Amino acid sequence: EIFTALVDMEHLAYTERELLGMLDRAIQAEEQKIQTLKKYMEQYQRVNRELVDNQEAYLHNPVNAYLVVKRLAADWKIVQGVITENVGSKFVENITQVSESLRIPDDEDLNGAAMALIRLQDTYRLNTADIASGEIQGSRLKRQLTAGDCFELGRQSYNNADFKHTALWMEEAWKIWRSESDERTAPLGDILEYLAFSTYKMGDVEGALRLTNQLLDEEPGHPRGVGNKAYYEQELAKQASTVRRQRKGETGEEEDLDVSVREGYTVPESTEEARLPERDMYEAMCRGEITVPPSKARKLKCYYAHNSAPFLLLQPIRAEDLYLKPHLVMYHDVMYDSEIEAIKQLASPRLARATVQNSKTGQLETASYRISKSAWLKQGEHPLVDQVNRRVAQLTGLNLDTAEELQVVNYGMGGHYEPHFDFARKEETNAFKSLGTGNRIATFIFYMSDVEAGGATVFPEIGAAVWPRKGSAAFWYNLHRSGEGDYDTRHAACPVLIGSKWVSNKWIHEIGQEFARPCGLTPDE
Numbered sequence: 001e002i003f004t005a006l007v008d009m010e011h012l013a014y015t016e017r018e019l020l021g022m023l024d025r026a027i028q029a030e031e032q033k034i035q036t037l038k039k040y041m042e043q044y045q046r047v048n049r050e051l052v053d054n055q056e057a058y059l060h061n062p063v064n065a066y067l068v069v070k071r072l073a074a075d076w077k078i079v080q081g082v083i084t085e086n087v088g089s090k091f092v093e094n095i096t097q098v099s100e101s102l103r104i105p106d107d108e109d110l111n112g113a114a115m116a117l118i119r120l121q122d123t124y125r126l127n128t129a130d131i132a133s134g135e136i137q138g139s140r141l142k143r144q145l146t147a148g149d150c151f152e153l154g155r156q157s158y159n160n161a162d163f164k165h166t167a168l169w170m171e172e173a174w175k176i177w178r179s180e181s182d183e184r185t186a187p188l189g190d191i192l193e194y195l196a197f198s199t200y201k202m203g204d205v206e207g208a209l210r211l212t213n214q215l216l217d218e219e220p221g222h223p224r225g226v227g228n229k230a231y232y233e234q235e236l237a238k239q240a241s242t243v244r245r246q247r248k249g250e251t252g253e254e255e256d257l258d259v260s261v262r263e264g265y266t267v268p269e270s271t272e273e274a275r276l277p278e279r280d281m282y283e284a285m286c287r288g289e290i291t292v293p294p295s296k297a298r299k300l301k302c303y304y305a306h307n308s309a310p311f312l313l314l315q316p317i318r319a320e321d322l323y324l325k326p327h328l329v330m331y332h333d334v335m336y337d338s339e340i341e342a343i344k345q346l347a348s349p350r351l352a353r354a355t356v357q358n359s360k361t362g363q364l365e366t367a368s369y370r371i372s373k374s375a376w377l378k379q380g381e382h383p384l385v386d387q388v389n390r391r392v393a394q395l396t397g398l399n400l401d402t403a404e405e406l407q408v409v410n411y412g413m414g415g416h417y418e419p420h421f422d423f424a425r426k427e428e429t430n431a432f433k434s435l436g437t438g439n440r441i442a443t444f445i446f447y448m449s450d451v452e453a454g455g456a457t458v459f460p461e462i463g464a465a466v467w468p469r470k471g472s473a474a475f476w477y478n479l480h481r482s483g484e485g486d487y488d489t490r491h492a493a494c495p496v497l498i499g500s501k502w503v504s505n506k507w508i509h510e511i512g513q514e515f516a517r518p519c520g521l522t523p524d525e
C-alpha cells in the first residue's frame with residue numbers, strides 16, 4: 001500500500017499526470033471517431049439528396065444504381081464498425097496494464113487514507129467543518145471538500161462500523177450539499193439514510209426517525225426510507241412500552257435507555273492527579289496538553305554530553321534532560337543534514353510496511369496501530385551509516401556490536417505507532433531469541449525531519465514527550481540495571497498531523513554492555 005509512507009506518495013503527482021495524458025489521448029480518439037462519423041454522414045447525405053431528388057433518372061444509370069447498393073451493403077458496415085469501436089474500454093485496458101508500474105492507489109489505500117483523516121480528527125480534536133475546509137492548524141495549500149468527499153469519508157467510517165464518524169461526516173456532507181445548488185456531488189437521499197442509520201446505531205432512535213422523515217419529505221418513494229421508518233417507529237414503541245412497564249414496576253432492572261449520552265472528560269492539571277486511561281493520556285499528550293509536572297520539570301538540566309569519549313571534547317554535543325527516572329535525554333544537532341539526506345536516499349527504495357510481532361504467535365504482521373514504512377541499513381554498506389553508528393556508540397558509551405541494524409522509518413498519512421515497549425517482556429519468550437544478543441537494553445532514535453504539527457514521541461506513563469527536531473536524537477534505557485523491563489518507558493509515536501516524519505533508530509542489546517553498564521542486584525543499583 002501507498003498511504004503508509006509519505007515518501008511513497010510523492011510519485012502520485014506523476015501518476016495522476018500520466019493518467020490525465022491517457023485520458024486526453026482517449027478523448028482525442030473519441031473526437032476523431034465523431035469526426036469520421038460526421039464525414040461519412042455528410043458524404044452520404046450529399047449523394048442521398050441527389051438520389052431522392054431524381055430517383056428514377058438516377059437509378060437508370062447502372063453505375064449510380066451499383067453505388068447505391070454498395071453504399072447500403074458495404075459502406076454502411078464501415079460506419080457500423082466505426083461507431084461500435086470502443087475507445088473507452090481500450091482506455092480502461094491501458095490503465096489496467098500500467099496500474100502496476102504507475103502504482104495507482106487501491107481501495108485499501110482509500111480506506112487507510114480515510115481512516116488516517118479520522119484518526120487525526122480524533123487525536124487532535126479537529127472540527128469536522130475545519131477539516132472539510134482544509135483548515136488544519138493554519139496549513140498552506142488548503143482545499144475545500146465537496147459533499148461527495150465528505151460522503152465518502154462517512155461511508156468509509158460506516159464500513160469500519162464507526163458510527164460516530166459516519167454521523168459527523170454525513171452531517172457535514174448534508175451541510176455542504178445545501179450550498180452546492182448548481183452542482184450536486186452526492187445524493188441527498190443516501191446522505192440522509194446513512195445519517196439516520198448511524199444516529200440509530202448510536203442509540204438515538206427518535207433522531208433516526210426524524211431524519212428518516214426528512215428523507216421521505218425529500219424523496220417520498222425512497223426504497224429503504226419507507227422500511228426504515230416503520231422499523232424505527234416499531235423500536236420507539238418497544239422502548240415506550242418498556243418505560244411504561246418500568247414505571248409500573250413490572251421489571252426489576254433499571255434499563256438505561258439514553259445510550260447517546262457519552263461521558264466527557266476533563267484534562268487534569270498534571271499527571272500526578274487522577275490518572276487517565278492510557279488512550280486518553282496518549283492523545284492528550286500528542287496534543288501537548290499534558291507535560292512533565294513542574295515538581296519534576298524543575299530538576300531537569302541542559303548540559304554538554306560527557307563521558308570518557310574524546311570525541312565529545314572535540315565536538316561538544318548539547319544534551320537536554322526530558323525526564324530523570326527513567327532517564328530520557330535529548331541530544332541536539334547530532335546528525336548532519338548531509339547524513340540525513342544520504343540515509344534517506346539509501347533507505348527510500350527499500351522501504352517496506354513496518355510490522356509488529358504478534359505476541360501469541362511470534363509472527364511478524366502489519367497492524368493499523370503502526371503505520372509507517374521502514375528499511376534496515378547494514379553496518380558497512382555506506383561510510384555514513386558507519387559514521388552514524390559510531391556517534392551512537394560515542395554518545396552512549398555502549399557497545400554496538402550486538403545492536404540491530406539502523407532502522408530508517410518514514411511515517412505515512414496520520415502515521416503513528418501506538419503505545420508499546422521496545423523491550424521484550426518476560427512472556428514474549430520468542431522475541432529476540434534467535435539474535436542471541438539479549439533484550440533491547442536501550443533505544444537511540446534520530447529525528448531526521450522537522451514535523452510541522454503532531455508526530456511527537458510521547459511516554460504516557462511519565463508524561464514526557466520528545467518533539468521531533470531535524471538533527472536531534474533521543475536516548476533512554478529500556479531495562480533496569482537488574483535486566484528487568486522498565487515499564488515507565490512505554491511510549492508511542494503520535495499521528496503526524498502535518499508534514500513528513502523521518503526517524504532512524506538504533507536498538508542496543510544487553511550482550512556486550514557488561515562493562516559499559518554493569519548489572520545490579522536491585523532494579524537500579
Ligand SMILES: O=C(O)CCC(=O)C(=O)O
Pocket residue numbers: 417422445455456457491492493494503505
Ligand atoms: O517514531 C517515533 O517517534 C517512535 C518510534 C518507536 O517508538 C519505535 O519505532 O519503536
Ligand SMILES: [Fe+2]
Pocket residue numbers: 420421422491
Ligand atoms: Fe518504540
